[in-house]
Amino acid sequence: MENSAKKIEIEICLGTTCFVMGASKLQELETLIPPKYRSLVEVKANTCMDLCKNATYMKAPFVKIDGELITEANVEKVLNVLERKING
Amino acid sequence: MVDESFFIDIDCVQEKKHGQNTFGDCFMSKRYPDEGRVIAVLSDGLGSGIKANILANMTATMILRFIAAGHDLTKATEIIMETLPICQVRKISYSTFSVIDCDDSGLVKIVEEGNPDFVHMRNGEVVEHEPEIRTSKKFTNRRMHLYKFKLEPEDRLIFCSDGVTQSGLGTEQYHLGWRREGLIDFLRDELKTDKTVSSRHLARLIVKEAQLKEPGRLAKDDISAAVLYFRKPRKLLVFTGPPYHAERDEEYAAIFNDFPGKKAICGGTTANLLARCLNKTITTERPRPGALPACSHMEGVDLVTEGILTLTKTLEYLNEGGRIPDDPAGKLMELLLDSDCIDFMVGTRLNEAHYDPLLPVQLEIRKNVVKQLEKILSERYIKKVHLQFI
Ligand code: FES
Numbered sequence: 099m100e101n102s103a104k105k106i107e108i109e110i111c112l113g114t115t116c117f118v119m120g121a122s123k124l125q126e127l128e129t130l131i132p133p134k135y136r137s138l139v140e141v142k143a144n145t146c147m148d149l150c151k152n153a154t155y156m157k158a159p160f161v162k163i164d165g166e167l168i169t170e171a172n173v174e175k176v177l178n179v180l181e182r183k184i185n186g
Numbered sequence: 187m188v189d190e191s192f193f194i195d196i197d198c199v200q201e202k203k204h205g206q207n208t209f210g211d212c213f214m215s216k217r218y219p220d221e222g223r224v225i226a227v228l229s230d231g232l233g234s235g236i237k238a239n240i241l242a243n244m245t246a247t248m249i250l251r252f253i254a255a256g257h258d259l260t261k262a263t264e265i266i267m268e269t270l271p272i273c274q275v276r277k278i279s280y281s282t283f284s285v286i287d288c289d290d291s292g293l294v295k296i297v298e299e300g301n302p303d304f305v306h307m308r309n310g311e312v313v314e315h316e317p318e319i320r321t322s323k324k325f326t327n328r329r330m331h332l333y334k335f336k337l338e339p340e341d342r343l344i345f346c347s348d349g350v351t352q353s354g355l356g357t358e359q360y361h362l363g364w365r366r367e368g369l370i371d372f373l374r375d376e377l378k379t380d381k382t383v384s385s386r387h388l389a390r391l392i393v394k395e396a397q398l399k400e401p402g403r404l405a406k407d408d409i410s411a412a413v414l415y416f417r418k419p420r421k422l423l424v425f426t427g428p429p430y431h432a433e434r435d436e437e438y439a440a441i442f443n444d445f446p447g448k449k450a451i452c453g454g455t456t457a458n459l460l461a462r463c464l465n466k467t468i469t470t471e472r473p474r475p476g477a478l479p480a481c482s483h484m485e486g487v488d489l490v491t492e493g494i495l496t497l498t499k500t501l502e503y504l505n506e507g508g509r510i511p512d513d514p515a516g517k518l519m520e521l522l523l524d525s526d527c528i529d530f531m532v533g534t535r536l537n538e539a540h541y542d543p544l545l546p547v548q549l550e551i552r553k554n555v556v557k558q559l560e561k562i563l564s565e566r567y568i569k570k571v572h573l574q575f576i
Contacts, residue, residue, distance in 0.1 A: 112470070112479035113454035114493050114548065125473040125480075143470035145482050145490070146454030 105140040106183055108176065109162040113146030116159035120172060124159065130173055135184060192339060193419035193526045194224045194288050196568075198412035199389035201397060203234040203349070204404035210238030211347045211410040214246040216254070217568045222290030224568075225253055228412045229283040230301060230347040238281075238408070245270065245281045259287050260320075260332060263297040267322050267330055284345045284412075292337035292416055299330045302351045302366055305344040310377050312370055313341075337416040340381075342388070344373060349409035350392060354399030364399050384420075384524050385413035419570070421447025422525035424518075426493055427533030427552050428459050429576045438531065438576055439463030445529075449486070450521055453493030456533060457482065481514045489521055494548055497555045504562050527570040528563060532556050534575050 110116075110124045128141045149160050149167075157169035163179050198213035210233065215226035227246040231238030245266060252262035263285055271280050282300025296304060298317075306313040317331035337343075351369060354360030360368070372395055376388065383391075392411035397403050423445040429438050439460050442449065451457045461468050461484060468490065471480040478499060479492040491514040499515035500522070510516045510523075522528060536549055556573060563569040 110473055112473060112492065114479075114495060117479050117492065117495065121479075122477070126475040127473065141473060143473045143480055143482070144454075145457045145468055145470060145492070148455070148458065151455075 106138055106164055106180065107162075108139055108141045108180070109144050109147075110141065110171075111147045111149070111158070111160045112143045113150060115150035116146075119158040120170075121159035121161075124161065124171060124173065124176070127173060127176060131177070131180070135180065138184060139180065191419070192290055192292065192416055194290070195385045195415040195417060195420075195526060196224055196226055196286075196288075196412070197384070197386040197389055198226075198228065198410060199386065199393045200411075201349075201393050201405050201409040203406065203408050206235045206408075208236050208239045209410075210234040210242060210408040211349070212239070212242035212246045213410060213412055214250055215568065216250055219570075224286075224288050224414075225250060226286045226412065226414070227283055228301065228345050228347065228410060229281050230349075230408070230410070231281045234408055241281045245283050249283065249285055253287070259285060259295050259297060263299065263330060264320065267299055267320075267328050268324055270328075272325070282348075286343065286345070286412075286414060288337070288414060288416075292339075292341070294333075294335060294337055294343070294414075296333040296343075297330055298333075299328060302346055302348055303331070305366070305370055305373060307342045307344065307373055307377060308338060309340075310374060310381075339416060339418070341416050342377075342385075343414040344369070344388075344392070345412040345414075346392065347408060347410040349405065349407035350396045350411055352407065353396035353405070353409065354401075355406075357399070357401055360399055364396060382417070385415045386523055388415075389413045419526040420524065421445070421527045421529070422450065422521060423447060423529045423531065424450045424452060424522075425456055425460065425531045425533075426452040426497065426556065427549070428453075428455055428535040429533045430535050432535065434576075435459055436463050438533075442531070443486070447527075448488045448521060448525065450489040450491070450518060451484070451487055452491050452497055452518070453533075454479075456493065457484065457490050460484070460487075476513060478514045481517065489517055491515075491518060494551050494555060497552070497559065501555055501558055501562070504559070504567070507566070522559075522563060522569070523567060525569065528572070530556050530560070530571070530573045532573060532575050 147160050159171050161168045161171035210231050212229045217224050227249045229242040229245040231242030284301045285297045288294040315333050320330045322328035351366050352363035355363035389411040393409050396409050425442050466484050468482050468484050470482040482490045484490050496515050500518045503519045560571045564571045
């Protein structure tokens with residue numbers, strides 16, 4: 099596994115729409131990341147990604163991992179993408 | 187100091203006697219905005235628990251009613267003094283009281299019967315006043331102390347029940363209790379550390395300190411402290427929701443930016459919009475489990491929270507009126523309660539894309555919650571509140 103200096107950035111939208119649609123459960127994401135990956139990741143919040151107002155994406159809640167958008171995000175989806183990013 | 191309008195910041199904090207589930211002291215206040223006048227009563231009912239509570243409440247209510255009916259303060263309190271019954275068992279009055287009548291110009295009248303003497307603090311020092319004494323015609327042990335004087339800007343008046351001055355009574359360190367002298371020393375120190383501390387906060391500090399004096403921190407009497415602070419109004423602007431006309435975003439952002447006072451933003455979209463217009467960055471706190479989204483930060487803004495969930499929760503907390511919880515809604519509550527004049531700028535934009543089923547609902551909730559906030563803040567928390575739908 100390559101240990102790059104730059105951390106993988108997970109951005110969770112905690113705007114009203116996303117929060118109500120399920121992001122409230124993603125707030126504890128950090129504690130659910132497998133311990134071996136934790137140091138590689140940085141979890142951040144976003145006040146609103148402005149996607150909730152965009153008809154192309156009807157699927158809140160939104161999470162971005164290094165810019166890659168995950169729609170209808172849940173813990174499992176996020177961890178899958180993370181796994182893929184880390185292990186290539 | 188001409189042309190400066192001043193504000194009477196008055197608040198009270200209470201602690202129940204240990205083991206009782208209701209307050210034996212009662213604090214009530216009424217603001218008469220047209221006359222720029224505030225009247226407040228702190229009454230201490232004999233004993234503790236529900237009986238004391240009723241006595242104290244009755245006394246305070248009656249005094250406020252008499253005055254509201256146009257009776258002069260001295261007359262009103264004299265009637266109370268002459269009519270308050272005596273406890274048959276203990277041969278002492280059913281309740282004691284302090285009444286404060288203060289107007290925007292700083293003219294204050296105080297009547298005290300049985301409560302510890304108030305403390306007048308100016309520039310960190312005590313100002314003592316000679317009372318005019320009226321003895322009851324019927325009860326020789328009842329005596330009213332009458333005061334009339336003028337407050338200067340930044341002056342404070344501190345009233346308390348004997349639960350404060352007698353806290354710690356009988357303990358090794360405070361044989362005779364904390365006493366008025368102890369309270370004064372404490373006030374000197376506190377006001378040195380924080381010259382502009384709000385009434386609510388100072389009252390809370392006093393009550394906490396009094397409780398500390400008690401063995402095991404268990405209050406053996408009801409403890410109440412009321413503070414009046416005569417000062418320039420503290421202003422707060424709460425911006426929530428994007429403005430109806432997107433082309434006016436910049437204009438409102440500028441108003442927000444130039445506002446002379448504290449500022450809060452409630453709403454993610456609103457925060458983004460203001461950050462964009464004002465060329466500022468938003469930093470968010472780390473997500474952590476909780477019923478509300480975490481706060482974020484923007485330079486020059488005192489609080490940035492999510493919108494309607496937080497506002498709704500804040501309204502709930504204000505309704506409960508208890509301790510301030512440590513979450514974003516609690517932070518907003520704190521900010522609201524620490525302000526005298528509160529402006530809400532409520533954006534009414536219905537969104538560009540209509541797909542989000544939550545949006546129209548959100549707009550209605552937002553308007554509604556803000557209106558309810560206005561009501562409770564002005565009626566119960568005696569704030570000056572102004573709503574502006576933009
Ligand atoms: S609330 Fe998540 S994109 Fe707006």
